[in-house]
Structure formats: structure tokens, C-alpha cells
Amino acid sequence: MRTIHNADFLRDPDFVASYARGIQAAEADYSFHWRVHVGLWAASVAVKLEGDFVECGVNRGFLSSAIMNSLDWNARGKQFWLLDTFAGIDSRFVTDEERAAGILERNEGEFYVGGVDVVRENFSEWERVRIVVGAVPESLVEVDCDQVAYLHLDMNCAPPEVAAFEFFWPKMVTGGIVLLDDYAYRGYESQKRAMDEVAGRAGVKILSLPTGQGLIVKTPG
Numbered sequence: 114m115r116t117i118h119n120a121d122f123l124r125d126p127d128f129v130a131s132y133a134r135g136i137q138a139a140e141a142d143y144s145f146h147w148r149v150h151v152g153l154w155a156a157s158v159a160v161k162l163e164g165d166f167v168e169c170g171v172n173r174g175f176l177s178s179a180i181m182n183s184l185d186w187n188a189r190g191k192q193f194w195l196l197d198t199f200a201g202i203d204s205r206f207v208t209d210e211e212r213a214a215g216i217l218e219r220n221e222g223e224f225y226v227g228g229v230d231v232v233r234e235n236f237s238e239w240e241r242v243r244i245v246v247g248a249v250p251e252s253l254v255e256v257d258c259d260q261v262a263y264l265h266l267d268m269n270c271a272p273p274e275v276a277a278f279e280f281f282w283p284k285m286v287t288g289g290i291v292l293l294d295d296y297a298y299r300g301y302e303s304q305k306r307a308m309d310e311v312a313g314r315a316g317v318k319i320l321s322l323p324t325g326q327g328l329i330v331k332t333p334g
């Protein structure tokens with residue numbers, strides 16, 4: 114992302130340390146500083162609310178590691194639920210349009226983690242981390258929490274993201290934040306359409322961010 118606007122968060126010591134913790138988790142720098150900046154801000158707002166944190170689509174844990182570092186997670190009384198197949202996109206839960214666009218080809222190569230062990234090891238420094246292995250929507254029933262303050266959806270395909278939104282939205286506390294990673298991302302137009310539709314059914318609008326992310330705040334009523 115290029116901008117002429119102020120990006121001095123890049124020099125903020127907490128941002129620098131948290132972004133570095135993300136790199137440590139992923140063993141790579143995805144160069145997505147502004148998206149991490151948005152995620153850290155969302156988490157800093159949500160941590161003041163009642164309710165747990167949830168991420169659907171964890172991979173090696175870049176963003177969630179950065180968040181736990183920034184929030185000093187062991188000092189918090191919340192659970193952080195981390196849902197993923199830890200084996201890439203589940204072909205049963207993609208649309209025909211996504212399949213035709215070649216989404217399953219992203220399972221090839223080494224970007225998606227090929228097992229949960231390395232992920233457990235990465236998150237082992239933190240308490241109250243609940244790693245749920247399996248495909249969303251099937252794994253949603255394993256999330257045993259009534260209140261959610263922060264929900265990050267980053268599964269790169271629409272059907273599980275829609276299902277997760279429908280599952281968690283009634284559990285979101287007032288002021289809670291839903292962050293969508295792929296909402297306005299180039300090449301993910303069907304995901305945007307699906308999320309606009311499900312958000313519309315819930316009576317909310319999604320803020321489209323220039324990073325490609327989408328943001329929803331649960332307001333009263």
C-alpha cells in the first residue's frame with residue numbers, strides 16, 4: 114500500500130515489537146503493516162469490553178500473535194479462540210465461483226501451514242489460547258463462549274466466513290468489532306458480495322478500508 118498520508122504508527126515501539134512477533138510466528142514478513150495496524154487498533158478497542166476474542170483463519174498466526182503481544186495477553190482474563198483447518202482451504206466450503214477463480218490452487222505451495230504442531234508451539238507462551246482444529250462451519254460448535262468482543266474473519270472464501278458471521282454475530286457484545294481481512298481485496302469480489310448480504314440481513318453496514326479490510330462495530334439494537 115502506498116500513501117502520502119501519515120504512517121507514523123510504523124515507528125511506534127509497540128507496533129514495531131508486535132509486528133516483529135507476527136513475523137516470528139509466520140517466519141515471513143507479509144509486508145502488510147497497515148492491515149496489522151488496523152488489527153491492533155481493533156483489538157485495543159475490543160479488549161476493554163466483556164467477551165472473548167475469536168479468529169477464523171489463523172494459518173501460522175501472524176496477526177493474532179501481534180495482537181497478543183500488543184495486549185500483553187497473559188495479563189487479560191479473556192480466551193482467544195483460534196479456528197483453522199491448519200491444512201488450507203477445505204474444498205467442500207467454497208463456491209463454484211471461487212473454485213473457478215482458482216482459489217483451491219492457493220492450497221498448493223507453502224503459504225498455508227501444513228499442521229497444527231508448529232502453531233501450538235508458537236502460541237505456547239500465552240495462556241487462555243483455545244486452538245480449534247477443523248473446518249468452519251463444522252468446528253463452530255466447539256467454541257464454547259457466550260460473549261465475543263473481537264472477531265477476525267480471514268479464511269479467503271465466502272461460505273465459512275458467512276457461517277462464522279451468522280454464528281458469532283448474536284454473541285457479539287455492544288461495541289464489539291468484526292474485522293474482515295479480505296472484504297474489499299482485489300480478486301475477492303464474491304466474498305464482498307456475500308458479506309454485504311449477510312451484514313445487511315443483520316442490519317449493519319461494513320466500512321470498506323483502503324487496506325482491503327472491512328470493519329463492523331456492533332451498535333446497540
Ligand SMILES: C[S@@+](CC[C@H](N)C(=O)[O-])C[C@H]1O[C@@H](n2cnc3c(N)ncnc32)[C@H](O)[C@@H]1O
Nearest residue numbers: 170171172175176197198201202248249268273
Ligand atoms: C490467509 S490465511 C489466514 C492468515 C492469518 N489470519 C494470519 O494472520 O496470518 C487463511 C486461513 O484460512 C484457513 N481456512 C480456509 N478455509 C477454512 C475453513 N473452512 N475452516 C477453517 N479454516 C479455513 C486456511 O487453512 C488458512 O490457514
